[in-house]
Amino acid sequence: MSEIFNIEKVAVLGTGVMGAQIAAHLTNAKIPVLAFDISQEIANKGVEASSKLKPSAYYNPKTVEMITPLNYEDHIDQISECDWVIEVIAERLDWKQDLYKKIQPHLKKDAVITSNTSGISIAELIDGMDNDMASRFFITHFFNPPRYMKLVEIIPSEKTNADLIPPMAVFLEEALGKGVVYAKDTPNFIANRIGVYGMMASLEEARKKKLSIEDVDGLTGSLIGRPKSATFRTADVVGLDTMCFVANTAYEKCTNDPERETFKIPDYLQKMVDNEWLGQKSKQGFYKKIDKGVIHSIDLDTLEYTPQNKKRYAGVRLAKENVQLKDRLKALAYSDDPAGEFVWEVTAKALLYSANRLGEIADDIVNIDRAMRWGFGWELGPFEAWDAIGVTKSIERMKQENKQIPKWITEMLAAGHTSFYTRLEGFNCYWDVNKKDYLPIPSSQKELRFYNFKYNGSLIENHWSASLIDLGDGVAGIDFHSVLQAQLNPIDGSILQTIYLAQKWVEDNGYKGLVISGDGANFCAGANLNMILNTAKRKDWDELEQTVRTMQDILQGLRFAPFPVVAAPFGLVLGGGFEVIGACDKIVAAGESYIGLVEVGVGLIPGAGGNLRMISNLSRKIKSAMPGAFPVIQKAFETIGFAKVATSAKEAQAIGYLQKDDRIVVNRDHVLSEAKQEVLDMSEGYSVPEVETFKLPGKSGRLVLEGTLKGFVKSGKISEHDALIGKKLGHVLTGGDKG
Structure with missing residues (x-):
């Protein structure tokens, strides 16, 4: 508050x-x-x-x-x-x-x-x-x-x-x-004005280039940093009537907008609305579900639904060769094929429209970019995307195509400035059209990003998938940033090496403590399954056992480090992601944290401390005379066995993934700052956690769990293979070979 x-x-x-x-x-x-x-x-x-x-x-x-x-x-x-x-x-x-x-x-x-x-x-x-x-x-x-x-x-x-x-x-x-x-007091304000313009321009360009609904969605979704629902699927979800209402508001009220005609509802779209083909809420729109797993798309000329037939484009292949979004967008926009031409045209229109609306709908480019990222789910706002494809190169092409370049951009380039954003004297800055100079991007004092520290000389150690960074005030931080899967940050050797290194570095340098978090979309979606699968295919069981033991040892080292360790998770926190945060002294979780031990879903069981952390957490949550008593084990078995994923940090507390004294921060951008403060608060007089012991139910408890599994198989709730995995899980939770 x-x-x-x-x-x-x-x-x-x-x-x-x-x-x-x-x-x-x-x-x-x-x-x-x-x-x-x-x-x-x-x-x-x-x-x-x-x-x-x-x-x-x-x-x-x-x-x-x-x-x-x-x-x-x-x-x-x-x-x-x-x-x-x-x-x-x-x-x-x-x-x-x-x-x-x-x-x-x-x-x-x-x-x-x-x-x-x-x-x-x-x-x-x-x-x-x-x-x-x-x-x-x-x-x-x-x-x-x-x-x-x-x-x-x-x-x-x-x-x-x-x-x-x-x-x-x-x-x-x-x-x-x-x-x-x-925003300024103009029709549709910022996000809807630009977002709906972009959608209407995509509809217009798709028809011109005779691209199918599914092809356009394949080109305008996650490939270019937009939501998976892309253009037409998004329209179906929002509702075609709603989209038309917003577009018509701009058409009726923005009478001086040079691009006003783009907002005019095309005949085919008006006919769809008249037919009440409104999208998801009416069961048909641009897409129509024909049968289970069978979805057809509409032909914009005939308004008939036909099976989807996605084409393959060279530009898409080139784009997918790049891991980073900026590189994908650049590769696709300049690709000389129908996909590249389409993406270039709709991108150029959106960029120029945004630039021409500056001063009318918002005072600066930061508000426009934030509106599109936060309101429409774009990974890059218009001006961030423009920097990604290269301002100078794109302007040259726009001029060749006789597109009108806003005067303020021409002046910016003439003054020798070739990007809308830059970094000056340790600050992230944006080009201010009124000052005709770069100004620091405004942000809350509670908003911390590893990105900023990396470029301020605070990088201690950089690895492929994680880095160790000095967060100031005697606090170090581990930043997860997988080089191959930046959206998911699966645990690999690089992450484990960084966690191990961080423990030694913090202690050797007399720092107060450690924060573990990241700047990406998700904290960590689990272990690198390909690594585990390849080892299993080779039947190299010794290597697999060594890998699991290494993870266990590193995370146990984290648990009993001589300084406070605070995790700041957000988004997906699955499998090994939970095992990392579970080893920390305290968790400061974003409200939108989706936490779960999901290994059973792929035929595995938690192997790096997940079972232990659940027993520990539930022992505190479920009052019993003896830690590890059967009610605790039964609850852990149900939670892990059914791969329950909390739909919020609050639910994670209810399930037992988080403890009641862990903190929930509603604003994801504030978790790193709040976690750092927790380390500072805990550091004075910090003592290493005591080793916990649990008396597990052993064979008698195991028989009860196995009986439950047999009942599930008999009723058809789980398969025989599910029961096999469940039996292995029950074996571990009830005490293993010693039980």
């Missing part, structure tokens, strides 16, 4: 899909909510529906109890209890204005009032509003689903008290884990 802006209770006006989910996410931050709607029945149904969404809107489903569904007629006076009132009703200006008049007499005198509108002008929203309420009113535009999408766009009016914006931004970042960008 922000100390600057104390929000203890929130009123959410509207319990539709967005309103109910915003209410749900507030409960994730332990903030009680009054959820209002026009009738008690609608309010009740809206809140109830939020608890059934997949993926879940809640860290813990029980926190739905923190939401009180209410109606305006009977309960409007209770709005006076709330520090923040957020309106999330349908996009009808007259409805919104009527609601503001209704709540105005009941507002707390210092309450902040915001709207979640996705495109209505704030100037229109405050028309007729009294000055006091208008001074406390601005737009906070969340993206769907609000638990998972990081972006919130803030748009103030000329009457908004500017002093309210910074503390509200801090609250959104710290309490709700959001990334805040500041």
Whole structure:
């Protein structure tokens, strides 16, 4: 909770899909909510529906109890209890204005009032509003689903008290884990303006080049750092009616936009909407499920669904030869084949459109790039992507193709500056179009990245998949960054070597402690299975046993290091990833941490301490006279045997992957900073953990577990092979050969 802006209770006006989910996410931050709607029945149904969404809107489903569904007629006076009132009703200006008049007499005198509108002008929203309420009113535009999408766009009016914006931004970042960008009061603000332009341009270019739906999605998804759903699948998920609404808003209201015609709904798309082929919610859109595992795509000319037929392109092959996204994007954009030509054209259009909107929709390129990364799931914002493909080279090609280059970019290049971002005097900087110079990128003091330390002379040791870095104040950090699978960071020899080296280095240099984390999308998705598989294929059991023993020894060394070790996991924390964090003194986990021991799913059992850590954690969680007693072992067996993965850090605590004194930080960008502070807090008077002992149930407990497995096989819940793996797991958990 922000100390600057104390929000203890929130009123959410509207319990539709967005309103109910915003209410749900507030409960994730332990903030009680009054959820209002026009009738008690609608309010009740809206809140109830939020608890059934997949993926879940809640860290813990029980926190739905923190939401009180209410109606305006009977309960409007209770709005006076709330520090923040957020309106999330349908996009009808007259409805919104009527609601503001209704709540105005009941507002707390210092309450902040915001709207979640996705495109209505704030100037229109405050028309007729009294000055006091208008001074406390601005737009906070969340993206769907609000638990998972990081972006919130803030748009103030000329009457908004500017002093309210910074503390509200801090609250959104710290309490709700959001990334805040500041937008101008223009139609669709930043992310929807550029994102929908990019989608509409892709639709237009696909038709021109006669590319299939599936080919376009193959070119505009994870290959170029966009969500896997790419273009057409994303439209189906969002809803074709919603996409058309946003596009039409730009077409109707952006009358001076030179690219206005791109937002015009093409005839085939309008016909699909008229036919109610709206995508996922109507079971057909650009794609249609024909049978289980059989999905057809639509032909944009005939509007008939046909089997998918993905083509192979040389440009895609060239791109896939590169591990790093920047290299893939560059290779594909300059590839001389239909795939390269398509990607170049839609990329160039999006880049130029973003550059031409600078000053109109946002003051700087940082807000635009962040909006697209946080709101549309792009790995690189437009200007970051432009740097990746080379500003000078791309501008030369654009000029050859008679594309109009924005004046400010021409001036930047003429002044000898060839990138939008650079690093100067230890700071990450961006090109500011007004100052005509590089300025430091603004960031929260709680936002730490290994990347910044590496380029400040703080790199101690660099390996293929991990590095040891000096984080300052006597704290060292291990940064996971797999050279081959940067998205997953599987544990390999490089990571193990770095962990081993770090233990010795911290002790030898008298440092206070160690943090283990990373800058990537996920902390660690487990061990390198290919390495294990290849060893097994060679039947080199001695090497495999040595590998497992090495992992065990290194992680046990971490567990009993003479200094505090804190893990800061996020995203996927699976298998060996859990075994690493489980060996640490404390865990500072991002709220969106998906933790689990999943080895059984590939015919293995945890081998580097996962079983031991679960027994230890559950012994603390399940009160029993003897650590390792059968109820603990049974729970560990169920958790590991069914490869349970927590859908949030909060659920990980409930399952037992995290302990109750481990910390959960909602904002993923703050975990490294918070973990470092934990090391500093623990370092004074630190003592090595005591060795734990467990009396395991032995043969009698093993027989019970094996009986359970037989029952599962008989009922068809698991296969004979699953039972074999389960039997091996039970053997270990109950004491192994000594049991």
